[in-house]
Amino acid sequence: MDAKLLEILVCPVCKGPLVLRKDAQELVCKGDRLAFPIRDDIPVMLESDARELAADEDVG
Ligand SMILES: [Zn+2]
Numbered sequence: 001m002d003a004k005l006l007e008i009l010v011c012p013v014c015k016g017p018l019v020l021r022k023d024a025q026e027l028v029c030k031g032d033r034l035a036f037p038i039r040d041d042i043p044v045m046l047e048s049d050a051r052e053l054a055a056d057e058d059v060g
Contacts, residue, residue, distance in 0.1 A: 009027065009043060009045065011029035011032060012047055013029065016031045016032075018036070021035070025038040025039075026051070027043050027045075030059050034050040034052060035050060035051040035053055036049065037050075
């Protein structure tokens with residue numbers, strides 16, 4: 001995924017920074033503990049499509 005694209009992406013919920021998890025192909029908001037999926041290299045920045053992180057999940 002393009003690093004420059006990642007720089008301009010923010011969480012749609014809190015407008016905070018996102019952490020890229022390459023292994024999972026997800027963008028994670030630590031504040032909201034939400035993981036947004038990356039499908040075919042395109043981040044899906046929809047709260048309705050986001051996954052809630054498990055309580056014991058490490059967000060790096
Ligand atoms: Zn957020």
